[in-house]
Structures are given as C-alpha cells and as structure tokens.
Amino acid sequence: MARFVTFRVITAVCLLTLLSLITFVVYATIPVEPAGFLVDLQHAKPSQIAAAHDALGLNHSVWYRYGDYLRRLAHGDFGTAWSSLGIGYDGQIHGAAVGHMVYEAAGVTGSIILGGAVLLVVIAVPLALVSARAPRSVLDRTVVAISLVGISTHPLVIGVVLRLMFGERWRWLPPTGYCNLTGPPALPDFRLANGAIPQGCGGLKEWTTHLILPWLTFALFFVALYMRMLRARLLETLHTHYVRTARAKGAGEFRVLGRHALPNVVAPMSIMLAMDAGTAIGISIYIESVYFLPGVGHLLLNALNGERGYDLPLILGVMFISATAIIALNALADVIARVIDPRITSISRSGAGGVRSGLA
Amino acid sequence: MSAGARARRTLRGDKVLFASALAALLLVASVAIGPPILSAALGHTSDEPFPYATDPIFRKPVDPLTKVYDTTREYSDESGYQRVAPPKGTQKTWFFAGADSSLGRDELLRLLEGGRTSLEVAVGGTLLAMVIGLLIGMVGGFLGGLVDAAFARFTEFVMAFPLMLLVIAIGTQTNNHLDAITLGFLPPGVFALIVLIGGFTWFYPARVIRTQVAELRNREFVEAAVMIGAKDSRILRTHVLPHVLPTALVYLTLLVPVNVLLEAGITFLGVGIHLPTPSWGNLLSTTWGTVLSPTAFDARRATVWLTLLPSLMIFITVFTFNQLGEGLREAFDTEGRG
Numbered sequence: 001m002a003r004f005v006t007f008r009v010i011t012a013v014c015l016l017t018l019l020s021l022i023t024f025v026v027y028a029t030i031p032v033e034p035a036g037f038l039v040d041l042q043h044a045k046p047s048q049i050a051a052a053h054d055a056l057g058l059n060h061s062v063w064y065r066y067g068d069y070l071r072r073l074a075h076g077d078f079g080t081a082w083s084s085l086g087i088g089y090d091g092q093i094h095g096a097a098v099g100h101m102v103y104e105a106a107g108v109t110g111s112i113i114l115g116g117a118v119l120l121v122v123i124a125v126p127l128a129l130v131s132a133r134a135p136r137s138v139l140d141r142t143v144v145a146i147s148l149v150g151i152s153t154h155p156l157v158i159g160v161v162l163r164l165m166f167g168e169r170w171r172w173l174p175p176t177g178y179c180n181l182t183g184p185p186a187l188p189d190f191r192l193a194n195g196a197i198p199q200g201c202g203g204l205k206e207w208t209t210h211l212i213l214p215w216l217t218f219a220l221f222f223v224a225l226y227m228r229m230l231r232a233r234l235l236e237t238l239h240t241h242y243v244r245t246a247r248a249k250g251a252g253e254f255r256v257l258g259r260h261a262l263p264n265v266v267a268p269m270s271i272m273l274a275m276d277a278g279t280a281i282g283i284s285i286y287i288e289s290v291y292f293l294p295g296v297g298h299l300l301l302n303a304l305n306g307e308r309g310y311d312l313p314l315i316l317g318v319m320f321i322s323a324t325a326i327i328a329l330n331a332l333a334d335v336i337a338r339v340i341d342p343r344i345t346s347i348s349r350s351g352a353g354g355v356r357s358g359l360a
Numbered sequence: 361m362s363a364g365a366r367a368r369r370t371l372r373g374d375k376v377l378f379a380s381a382l383a384a385l386l387l388v389a390s391v392a393i394g395p396p397i398l399s400a401a402l403g404h405t406s407d408e409p410f411p412y413a414t415d416p417i418f419r420k421p422v423d424p425l426t427k428v429y430d431t432t433r434e435y436s437d438e439s440g441y442q443r444v445a446p447p448k449g450t451q452k453t454w455f456f457a458g459a460d461s462s463l464g465r466d467e468l469l470r471l472l473e474g475g476r477t478s479l480e481v482a483v484g485g486t487l488l489a490m491v492i493g494l495l496i497g498m499v500g501g502f503l504g505g506l507v508d509a510a511f512a513r514f515t516e517f518v519m520a521f522p523l524m525l526l527v528i529a530i531g532t533q534t535n536n537h538l539d540a541i542t543l544g545f546l547p548p549g550v551f552a553l554i555v556l557i558g559g560f561t562w563f564y565p566a567r568v569i570r571t572q573v574a575e576l577r578n579r580e581f582v583e584a585a586v587m588i589g590a591k592d593s594r595i596l597r598t599h600v601l602p603h604v605l606p607t608a609l610v611y612l613t614l615l616v617p618v619n620v621l622l623e624a625g626i627t628f629l630g631v632g633i634h635l636p637t638p639s640w641g642n643l644l645s646t647t648w649g650t651v652l653s654p655t656a657f658d659a660r661r662a663t664v665w666l667t668l669l670p671s672l673m674i675f676i677t678v679f680t681f682n683q684l685g686e687g688l689r690e691a692f693d694t695e696g697r698g
Contacts, residue, residue, distance in 0.1 A: 011513055015513075015514070022530075023529060023530075026529075026530060148679075149675075149679070151682065152617065152675055152678040152679035152682050153675055153678075154621045154624055154625065154671075154674055154675075154678070155625075156624060156625055156628050156644070157624075157644070157671040157674060157675065160644065160667055160671070161667065161668070161671060164664055164667050165664075169664065281525070282523060282524040282525065285524050285525070285528075285629065286524075286625060286628070286629075289628065289629060297524070297525070300525060300528065300529065301528065301629060301630070304528060304529065304532045305532070305630060310532070315529060318525070319525060319526075319529060322525060
C-alpha cells in the first residue's frame with residue numbers, strides 16, 4: 001500500500017508540473033500585451049508600460065517566470081488575478097488572490113455537482129429497480145428506451161431546453177443566477193438611486209430554487225449511464241441463488257430488493273461516482289454557462305475571454321486546482337475500490353462510457 | 361468466415377444495424393448534397409435575408425411551415441414606418457423550418473449547412489484521432505517497455521481530467537493561428553477545430569488498440585513471424601493491423617457522435633466555429649441567453665424552435681451513429697475494452 005501511494009503521489013506531481021508547464025508556455029508566448037491590465041495602452045508612455053511590466057513580473061524570460069511561479073506555488077501562493085488588478089488610493093497595486101477566487105467558485109461548482117449527484121442516485125436507483133424486477137416488461141422497455149435517448153443527448157441541449165421551458169417560457173423556476181446558501185451577501189457601501197440597500201439573494205430556499213434546474217440537468221446527463229449499469233448489475237444479482245433462497249423463505253419483495261439485491265450495487269456505484277468526478281467538473285462548465293452560475297468553469301471562460309486579454313495567473317490557478325482535485329478524487333476512488341473489493345487491482349473505464357466521458 | 365462476410369451476414373440479420381446504417385447514410389447525404397438541391401427547389405439560398413420572414417416590429421422569426429414573400433426588400437407605406445405587403449404578383453416561398461433570426465434566413469438550409477460543418481469537424485477530428493491512436497496504440501502495445509508505461513499513465517490522467525477545461529484553455533489560443541486554414545474546401549475555423557478535437561480524443565482508440573496489440577503480441581502467428589525474421593514494421597502492417605481494424609472501425613463510428621457533441625459544446629463556449637459559418641453548435645447558441653448572445657429569452661423576439669431544431673438534429677445524429685457503432689461492435693464481436 002505504501003509503495004502504491006508513493007507511486008501515485010509521484011505520478012500526480014509529475015503530471016501536474018507537466019500540465020502547468022504546457023499551459024504556462026502556451027499562454028506566456030502569445031504576443032498580447034498584459035500591461036493593458038494596469039495602464040491604458042493607448043495613452044501610456046513607454047516608461048509607464050515598462051513600470052507595468054515590472055509590476056506584473058514580465059521582465060524576465062519565460063523559463064525564469066515559470067520557475068518563479070513554481071516557487072510561489074510551493075508556498076501555496078497562486079498569485080493575483082490580472083483582471084482584478086487596480087491601483088488603490090495608497091498608490092499600491094491591489095488585486096484579488098487567485099486562490100480565494102477559485103475557492104469561492106469551487107463552492108458553486110461543488111453545490112452543482114454534489115446536489116446533482118444526490119438527485120442522480122435518487123432518480124437512477126428506483127428506476128433501475130423497477131426495470132430489473134420485471135425485465136422485458138413495458139416499464140423496463142420504457143426505461144431502456146429513455147436511457148438510450150439520454151445517452152445521445154448533449155448536456156447542453158438538456159440545459160438549454162430545461163431553461164427555455166421551465167425557466168423562461170413557463171417561469172416555474174428562476175432560469176439563471178446563483179444565491180449563496182449562507183445568506184445574502186453584505187453590500188454595505190452601495191446604495192440604489194432611491195437610497196435603499198440592494199438585497200442580494202441568499203438562504204436555503206433561494207439557493208435550492210436556483211439550483212434545481214442545474215441539478216436536474218446534471219442528473220439527467222448521467223442518469224442514462226448509471227441506470228444501464230445498475231440495471232445490468234441488479235439483473236445479475238436477482239438471478240443468484242441467495243436471492244432465490246430469500247424468496248423461497250417467503251421474504252417480502254421489499255426485503256429481497258433492499259436487503260439482498262441493493263447492497264451489491266452500492267460498491268460499483270460509489271466507485272463510478274468517484275471516478276466520474278472529472279467528467280462532472282467538465283459537465284459543470286456547460287451547466288454554469290447555460291444558467292450563468294459563477295463556478296470554476298465560468299471563472300476560466302472569463303479569464304480566457306476578458307476584454308483586456310487573457311488572465312494568465314487565473315487560468316493557471318483554475319487548471320492546477322481542478323487537476324489536483326481530480327487526481328485526489330481518482331486516488332480516492334482507487335482506495336474505495338480496494339477497500340470494498342480487495343480483488344480489484346486497478347479500476348478502468350469501460351469502452352463506450354470511456355469514449356463518452358471524452359465529452360467533458 | 362472472414363470478418364467482412366460475417367459483417368454482411370449480420371447486416372442482413374440485424375435490423376437495427378441496417379436501419380442505423382441507412383439513417384447515417386441518409387444523414388450524410390442530406391447535409392452533403394441537400395443544401396444545393398433544396399435551394400434550387402425553393403428558389404432561395406441560406407444567406408439571403410427575407411424581411412417578410414420576421415415580425416415587422418420585434419423582428420421575431422416566423423415559425424416552421426410558413427410561406428413568406430419571396431423578396432429581400434421590405435416595403436413600407438408613405439410614412440416610412442409601417443410595413444406593407446409587397447407589390448401584387450410577388451411570389452411566396454416555403455420556410456419549412458421557419459426563419460433563423462431577426463435577419464429572416466431559411467432555418468432549414470442553415471440547419472443542413474450547419475450539419476455539414478458539424479459533420480466535417482466530427483469526421484475530420486475522428487479520422488485524425490484514429491490515425492494518431494492507431495500509430496501510438498500499435499507501436500506502444502507492440503514494443504511495450506518504459507515509453508508504453510509512461511504513455512499508459514499519461515492516458516489515464518488525460519481520461520480522468522475534464523477535457524473541456526484543457527480544450528478551451530488551449531483551443532482559444534491555437535484557433536487564432538489555425539482559423540484561416542481552409543485547405544481549399546473547408547469553411548474557416550473547421551480545420552482548427554479538427555486539429556483541436558483530434559488532438560484531444562485520440563487517447564480512447566489508442567488505449568483500446570494498445571491493449572489488443574499487447575495481447576496479439578504473444579500469439580503464435582506473431583511469434584512465428586518474429587522467428588522467420590520479419591521486421592517489426594512488416595509484422596505490424598501485415599499481421600497485427602488486420603486484427604485491430606474492426607476495433608478501429610467500431611471506434612471510428614463511436615467517436616463521430618462524441619465529436620459532434622464536442623463541436624456543439626466547444627462552439628457554445630465561444631471557442632469553436634464562428635459566425636457567419638453555420639454549425640449546429642452555433643445555431644444552438646446564437647439564439648438567446650448564452651455566452652454568444654447574452655439576452656434573456658423574450659417570447660416576442662425569439663421562438664423556441666430555434667433552440668429545439670438544432671437540438672433535435674444533434675440528437676438524431678448522435679443517436680444514429682451511436683446505434684451504428686454499437687451494432688458494428690456486436691457484428692464484429694470486438695470486445696470494446698477501454
């Protein structure tokens with residue numbers, strides 16, 4: 001186990017370094033003028049542009065800058081987002097820390113993914129149960145057909161159509177935006193024209209109503225794959241001798257399914273859930289851009305398409321932090337798999353599922 | 361029985377496979393030769409704006425199955441503000457799928473031409489991915505060793521990583537350089553997207569083929585070929601390649617729908633095909649409430665059809681090619697182990 005963990009950590013560090021190097025070099029060698037984040041390029045004197053370069057640390061070679069970035073990274077400093085830079089009253093340059101921005105956005109993305117995963121389980125397990133209980137029945141065929149349709153539907157299409165119908169056309173739920181779970185954000189130094197303090201939205205109720213459509217989108221994207229897997233597993237289980245024995249002993253249907261059949265699918269499902277973490281983060285980019293949620297994907301899109309050019313520290317920060325999270329989650333999936341079933345040496349994705357996860 | 365004969369027999373026996381192969385052919389044919397035939401039959405092209413295909417005040421495009429005046433000029437009364445019907449004798453023309461936007465172009469023609477772009481991207485990206493995947497998978501699986509192990513770890517990492525983050529982070533930059541390359545027949549932006557998609561999806565076929573070749577490596581006929589002194593390149597070409605071709609074909613078919621979805625996704629996020637070139641991705645995303653057109657949905661200005669029709673086209677394509685791929689997988693009896 002110790003050797004396994006060491007190996008995983010070393011590969012993870014190598015891959016993360018490689019990833020940050022590629023991103024850094026691709027972006028650092030583009031002929032765009034990042035000084036525009038600090039000075040007005042149209043009117044600035046060359047000396048002012050030089051000072052801006054100095055402040056942004058652009059006076060060195062790409063390799064020196066990359067080394068410097070790694071050094072600061074080792075101290076847990078992701079740098080300051082260029083797009084947030086400004087000169088304060090004290091004449092100093094201020095900006096938002098990338099680490100903090102990603103942390104806040106990760107809360108939003110996390111809310112989408114966790115809620116969506118819960119909804120996914122709530123939808124997929126009962127459907128798989130009713131489907132596996134009576135194979136080839138009308139109900140089973142419907143469920144299989146739905147999962148076939150689901151597998152061919154773009155998450156974007158699900159999102160856009162749900163937003164269009166439930167959010168915009170029928171107005172059942174708020175179509176866009178995000179509300180904090182902990183309560184409305186304080187806006188102390190800001191007043192509307194009539195002198196009122198603007199009320200941000202927040203709290204459990206508004207958080208939930210704003211996230212129902214994103215959760216549904218997330219769950220519907222994954223539900224087809226999960227239902228397929230669960231149904232196959234349950235069909236296998238329902239044909240085993242111990243289930244027949246339980247039936248012969250007169251156990252009720254509820255007990256047979258709940259006590260004897262379901263525990264067999266808990267393990268593969270939890271492994272699958274942990275392994276799909278990467279796909280989930282990818283899917284949440286679509287969800288965030290459809291429902292305008294300020295999550296990690298949204299942060300990355302803004303960093304790439306900013307008015308004054310790309311925001312290198314923010315791009316690197318988002319890439320690095322999400323890659324770390326995914327590597328950690330995959331390692332966790334490996335460990336869960338080993339704990340649940342010691343026969344497993346390494347988990348791998350199945351063919352079609354693997355191809356499809358390329359989508360995100 | 362050879363793989364080809366078995367495939368032909370299955371094609372006759374398997375109705376789903378036959379139907380999906382037919383549907384896929386029909387789809388490709390309709391986006392390839394459909395637009396010129398249809399515009400000749402209807403009498404207008406996909407780029408012509410028809411003012412009478414939109415609402416006079418809010419410019420809301422007409423719904424599907426409408427006949428509109430066949431004129432690109434808009435007539436008004438003496439005040440110059442009120443729209444009036446064109447002069448008597450103006451012909452009407454069919455808009456089977458309605459109009460595409462406030463410009464009033466034919467949505468059906470745009471859908472078909474967008475489909476051509478999308479399929480060009482998807483098929484091109486798939487072919488590129490398959491070429492890279494075959495090369496790396498075969499060489500890696502055959503030679504084994506350190507390079508192969510490093511590749512396997514790298515592939516695992518990439519497969520776990522949210523591809524979309526990488527694609528949009530790298531793609532925003534590379535597309536600026538590659539957008540103008542058209543190779544003489546592609547719309548602008550397609551080549552850049554082919555390179556981007558092909559460069560990020562070759563891992564899946566490579567992995568499957570690597571596993572298969574590593575198994576074949578230890579079979580008797582390969583050992584025999586090694587023993588009589590055949591070169592590695594010859595063994596790979598004449599002994600190994602025929603065995604992995606069915607798998608390659610299955611993955612070729614299964615990657616097309618994934619890449620259709622990817623094109624739509626990338627374009628939706630503002631990195632892929634740009635207007636005025638239509639593609640299913642930007643037909644879906646230039647309607648309302650997206651990064652590309654961040655206005656809220658307004659029932660007076662937008663119709664739900666402009667969202668539903670491209671969605672439907674994407675769905676039909678993906679569904680067809682998925683069924684075809686699964687059918688082929690069964691026909692060839694290849695284990696699609698990832």
